[in-house]
Amino acid sequence: MKKIILSSTIACALLLACKPSNTQTNSVSMQLEAKSNSNVKGTATFTEKNGVVSMTARVSGLKPGVHAIHIHEKADCSAGDATSAGGHWNPTHVQHGKWGDNAYHKGDIGNFTADDQGEATVTFATDQWCIGCGDITKDILNKGLIVHDKADDFVTQPTGNAGGRVACAGIIK
Numbered sequence: 001m002k003k004i005i006l007s008s009t010i011a012c013a014l015l016l017a018c019k020p021s022n023t024q025t026n027s028v029s030m031q032l033e034a035k036s037n038s039n040v041k042g043t044a045t046f047t048e049k050n051g052v053v054s055m056t057a058r059v060s061g062l063k064p065g066v067h068a069i070h071i072h073e074k075a076d077c078s079a080g081d082a083t084s085a086g087g088h089w090n091p092t093h094v095q096h097g098k099w100g101d102n103a104y105h106k107g108d109i110g111n112f113t114a115d116d117q118g119e120a121t122v123t124f125a126t127d128q129w130c131i132g133c134g135d136i137t138k139d140i141l142n143k144g145l146i147v148h149d150k151a152d153d154f155v156t157q158p159t160g161n162a163g164g165r166v167a168c169a170g171i172i173k
Contacts, residue, residue: 075170085144
């Protein structure tokens with residue numbers, strides 16, 4: 001008796017038992033650049049899988065305490081105070097607020113706490129973003145990631161009164 005060995009691709013085609021995988025992962029990573037005469041630096045990675053974008057940002061050089069992090073309109077960090085990144089990314093033209101409340105910008109990620117050494121890891125995940133999909137209400141490519149000096153109060157329009165921009169990175173492939 002002869003043994004026949006088929007490749008998995010041929011076996012799938014013959015048996016019609018395999019479906020194409022739609023679990024592709026799309027990601028973009030960046031370095032956070034110090035702004036406004038700060039010593040803040042770090043990295044951020046956005047990863048899209050199965051329709052959900054996850055963000056992990058590792059930040060150091062912060063003052064201990066609560067800070068805000070937002071996605072801004074432009075991937076332009078050229079200004080010394082990062083104002084070149086524009087305002088919060090708000091493609092649906094709603095009021096600023098806390099993510100998940102009635103009104104919030106798509107860029108309103110929220111607050112995080114730096115430890116006594118000024119370090120923090122921020123994680124966030126949503127199905128309301130995509131990476132390079134072309135949907136202007138979801139696509140985070142060519143936007144800016146900004147770390148602020150203070151906490152977001154979730155009330156003050158349109159910024160949350162989060163203080164200066166102490167780090168910036170362009171979300172660019």
